[in-house]
Amino acid sequence: MSTLLRAAPAPRTTALAPGRSRGRTLRSSAATALIWLAFAIALVPLVWIMWTVLSRGLPSMLHLTWWNKDQSGVGPAGFDHQVRGARHAIVGTLLMAALTSLIAVPIAILTAIYLVEYGRGRIARIVSFMVDILSGVPSIVAALFIYAVWVTTFKLTLVPACASLALVLLMIPVVTRSAEEMLRLVPNELREAAYALGVPKWKTILRVVLPSCMSGIVTGGLLGFARVAGETAPLLLVASYTQFLNQNMFSGSMAALPTLINTNVQFMSSDPISADRVWGAACTLIVLVLAINLAGRLLGHLTRVKS
C-alpha cells in the first residue's frame, strides 16, 4: 500500500510534464496547419474556376435574350445582343437530361431494389458486376454503342432522343449505386416489423422501405441528372448541334450547352462574341446544375424522416 502511494506521483513529475506537453502541442499545431493548408490548396482550383466562369459568364446570362432567343440569324459578322441567345441549348440540355432521367431513374431504382431486397446468389452477383462495368464505360463508347445499334443495325436516322439513350447508359449505374446504398441503410428491423404484421414483401418495400429512404434516392437521382447534363461526347456524336431551337426529341438536331461551348470555343480568340457565348454557356450549366441540386436538397429536406 505504501509503495503504491509513493509510486503514484511519479508520472506527474514537474520535470517531465512541461517538456512532453510542449512537444505534443507543437506537433498538434503543425498537423492542424498542414490540414488547413491542404484544405486551402484543394479550394484554390474550385474558387478559381468559379470566379473565372462567373465573372466572364454572368454578363451574358443577365441579358433576357440569353434565355428567350436562339441563334437564328447569326452570321459571320455583325453580332448584336439579339443573336446571342442560348435558349436552344438550355432547352436542349433540359429536354435531353429530362428524357434520360425519365428512362434511367425507374430502371435504376428497380435494379437497386432487386439487388438489395431480392437478389441472392449468382444472378445478383452478375447484375452487380454489370453495374460496375457500366459505371466504367467511357461516355463516347456509350454513344458509339447507341450509334451502332440505331444507325448500323436498324438503319434509322439519328434523332435527339438517341442522345438520351446514350446518356441513360451513363446515368443508370450512378443512380443504381446511390439508391442501393440508401436501401441498405434502411434497418432490417423495419422490414421485419412489417412482415410480422402480415404485410407481403412487395408492399413492405413499397410502403415502408422506399418512403424511409426517399430523400436519399431523390438526391442520388439529382446527382445523376447533374452528371448527364454536363456530358458532352454522346451529344457531339449523336445529337450534333444546331443554332436553332428544337423542342422535338424525335426529329432533327438538338443543341445543348456543352455542344454550344464546343462549337464556339474554336472562334474564342478571334471573336469576342463567341467567347461570351462560351463563358455564358459554362456559367449557365453550373447555375442550372446548382439550382437543380438545391431544389433536390430542399425536396429531400421536406420529405426527410423527422425524428
Add this chain to the structure above:
Amino acid sequence: MSKRVDVSDLHVYYGDFKAVEDVTMTIAPRSVTAFIGPSGCGKSTFLRTLNRMHEVTPGGRVEGTVTLDSEDLYAPGVDPVAVRRTIGMVFQRPNPFPTMSIRNNVLAGLRLNGVKEKATLDETMERSLRAANLWEEVKDRLGKPGVSLSGGQQQRLCIARAIAVEPQVLLMDEPCSALDPISTLAIEDLIGRLKADYTVVVVTHNMQQAARVSDSTAFFNLAATGKPGRLVEMNDTATIFSTPSQRVTEDYISGRFG
C-alpha cells in the same frame, strides 16, 4: 381470440447448420409462456419459427410440425404472410415505422392490408392503444411521428401495432431488454393484462422477469458449444423456479452459469 400452439419434433436449420434440435411443447391459450436460457441457445430462433419469421433469413427452414389449434402452420399451401397475420410479433428493439405518425403506426397492419373505412380504423386505433396502455399518453398527439416517443412508449406503440391486427398469439422477443426499469415495469404490467385475450410467448434474459410475468417457463440450453440448442424442460413457472427436474436448469436459475 386466443389459440393453442402445439410444437412437435421441431428442428430448425439455417442452411446446413442445425440451430435448434427436437423441440416438443404445448403453449396454452390465454397464458404467458416464458423462454429462458443462455445467449445463443436458440430460444429467439425457435420463437421466430412459431410465425415463420425465420424464413426471412436466407436458408432458414424447419423439420417437424407447428399447429395452431390443430391447423398445421407448415402445411403445403399455407402462406407465411397469413401465418404472421395470425401470430404477431414484438421485437427486442422498438421499431416504429419512422415515416408514419403514431396513428398510422398503430394502423399500419390494417392500412397496408387495404382496410380503408375511417370508422373501423379509428375504433381499432383507440382500442389497440388502450390495450397497450398508451392511449392516455398519446391521445393528444396522434399525428406526431411514432419515433418522437420515448423508448418505452415506442415499445408499447409496437405492441399496439401488433395487436391492432387482432392476432391469436403474440410473440415477444426480449421486449424489455432495450428499456429502462420503469418502462420495463410498464411492459410487464401490460403482458399480464394481455394474457386475458391472447396467447403470449416471451423470450427473456431476465429470470426475475420470467418469474414475475409467466405462467409456464421453458428452459433452453446448448448441449455443448457448437451443438444445436434444445429444450431442456418446460413446466409451471413456480415449479421451474422452485423444484426443476434437471440439474442444469437449477444451475442456470441459481446463477451458476449463463
